[in-house]
Each structure stands twice: as C-alpha cells, then as structure tokens.
Amino acid sequence: MIVSPTNVSVPLIAPSVNVQTEQAARDNRVREPVTPTVALAKTN
Structure with missing residues (x-):
C-alpha cells in the first residue's frame, strides 16, 4: 500500500516541473x- 501513493505522487510532480x-x-x-x-504569483 505504501508503493501506490508513492507512484501517484511522482506523476503529479512530473507535470508540474514540465509546465514550469x-x-x-x-x-x-x-x-x-x-x-x-x-x-x-497572481495565478497561484
């Protein structure tokens, strides 16, 4: 069960870095x- 949330967190961070x-x-x-x-800053 620990591996599942870890895998979900990784893809969420990846797109954020790509957008930046x-x-x-x-x-x-x-x-x-x-x-x-x-x-x-205004968008956030």
Whole structure:
C-alpha cells in the first residue's frame, strides 16, 4: 500500500516541473522574467 501513493505522487510532480520548464523557456525568449513571474504569483 505504501508503493501506490508513492507512484501517484511522482506523476503529479512530473507535470508540474514540465509546465514550469515550458514557462521558463518562454521567459528566456521574451527576456522579461519579471512580468511572467508576477503573473504566476497572481495565478497561484
């Protein structure tokens, strides 16, 4: 039973990192990390 929740937690973290990576890539292209950072703070 301990293995089941562990496997569920891993996939939940994976997509979160992927989304942040995509946003980071966009920030690098725009070269304005301050604006998207504020938007993410408001979204959270």
